[in-house]
Amino acid sequence: MKKSVVFVLCALLLVTSLFAQGTQEKTKGNYKVYLITMDQMDQHWVNVDKGAQKAAAELGGIDYKWLAPDIKDDAKQIECINNAVAGGADAIMLAANGPTAVTATLKEAANAGVKIIYVDSAANFPAVQTLATDNTAAGTTAGKELIKALEAKGVTSGKIGVISVNSATASTVARENGFKKAFEGSKFTLLETQYCDGDAARSKDMSANFITQGVVGLFGANEGSTVGIGNAIAEAGKSVIGVGFDKSDMILNLIKNGYLLCTMAQNPDVMGYEGMKTTIKALKGEPISSEYYDTGVSVLTKNSL
Incomplete structure (x- = not known):
């Protein structure tokens, strides 16, 4: 009788330990986050990616990927969003080609539980936050x-x-x-x-x-x-x-x-960096300061270079 009681208690402790471990790991991260931009041509998007990579490395436990069409194309961007959802995305950081082309696809993604964060350019669909230049x-x-x-x-x-x-x-x-x-x-x-x-x-x-x-x-x-x-x-x-x-x-x-x-x-690196921080806050259920984050702009002239 005593052996069976001990066995049950041990089993309960094991289950509790495994559950706690899983919860702790999810708290640390283990989130899948995708950055989807308009294309791969501009250095601007490369810098957004660099900023996102930096934040992901600092935060830890993030499975991060950058997806982008080779050229600016609505159908190809929609395909990227669908691929991210199919790949198990918890969140998508998106630079939308335009206000309406991707809205139906974003609705499907949101219905699947994916958080949407805009970097640089927003679509006409609600998101956690938009990080962009004024x-x-x-x-x-x-x-x-x-x-x-x-x-x-x-x-x-x-x-x-x-x-x-x-x-x-x-x-x-x-x-x-x-x-x-x-x-x-x-x-x-x-x-x-x-x-x-x-x-x-x-x-x-x-x-x-x-x-x-x-x-x-x-x-x-x-x-x-x-x-x-x-x-x-x-x-x-x-x-x-x-x-x-x-x-x-x-x-x-x-x-x-x-x-x-x-x-x-x-400041595309700021868009990516702060965008990733916002993304993880949203996935953890933490409060987001505002719907819009102005990432700033500087005037570069020959004298300032």
């Missing part, structure tokens, strides 16, 4: 920098060309709108925006077309667009002032060589 304000800053440089040359009117990604991506649309806001009440004329999907070669061709139309200034709304306008200005050899967005070696070289005035440098 793109409208940064776009306005870019416009003001261009106006200031033009006026310093004695140019107070003329045509301005804008190269952006597309008419749907929330982040670049906000930058474009903010940029245009800076020109309200001025004598400058903003030409119709040309969308080149962030492709540097196409952006260069469209910028060259703007230059033949006699523009005095050009604005690029993301990395590829900015590289494109800088290369077009370099090739044309004309006195056109270019301002842009994002930070890469190519953009910095264009600024150093005088083909771009400045770029609005985001």
